[in-house]
Amino acid sequence: MGKDLQSEHERYLTESSSKALIVTDYPKWVKAFYMYVNDDERTVRAMDVLVPRIGEIIGGSQREDRLEVLKRRIRDAPARGRVLVVIWISARPTCSVPHAGFGLGCERAMQFITGMQNIRDVIPFPRVPGYAEF
Numbered sequence: 001m002g003k004d005l006q007s008e009h010e011r012y013l014t015e016s017s018s019k020a021l022i023v024t025d026y027p028k029w030v031k032a033f034y035m036y037v038n039d040d041e042r043t044v045r046a047m048d049v050l051v052p053r054i055g056e057i058i059g060g061s062q063r064e065d066r067l068e069v070l071k072r073r074i075r076d077a078p079a080r081g082r083v084l085v086v087i088w089i090s091a092r093p094t095c096s097v098p099h100a101g102f103g104l105g106c107e108r109a110m111q112f113i114t115g116m117q118n119i120r121d122v123i124p125f126p127r128v129p130g131y132a133e134f
Contacts, residue, residue, distance in 0.1 A: 004030045010048075010055035020051045033073045036062040045100075051112055054119075060102025 005013075005023065013021060025043040028035070035044040046061035064070050070089055110122040120126065 005048075007055050010050050011053075014050045014052040014055065018052055020049060020057075023048045023050060031061065033070070033077060034064050036064045037069055037073075047102075053117075054108050054112055056105070057108045057112060058102055058104050060100065062098070062100040063096070065096045065098045 004027075013023075024045075024047045025038060026046045027042060028037055028044045031044050031046050035046050037044055044061060047059070048056045049058035051057050064073070067089075074089070107119055107122050107124075110116075111119050114122060116122050
């Protein structure tokens, strides 16, 4: 508890079981300020789906809808992030309704489905250094 998972850790977890797994309730300092803080005040309602060979393929969380909790997270945030948080909250003066979301990494999903070893082989529009037409 208290440390973030690196890609090596994710790979170890999935390869030791050879199955997909879901990691939940991350420490609140690891995840973004807008994630819902659990009743234990140490973790947030967040989850990652990890699959063998790839690691995280889906990430999701419930968003914080309590204005007072968001304001407290501002006070606890490092100084470099406070300005962005203040701007974000000022755009939502009445806060919001309970809601959640998730994101699926399309390239990672394609890598998982096709069995490709390297994610660069499934990127539909690869970036090539020094090649940009304007």
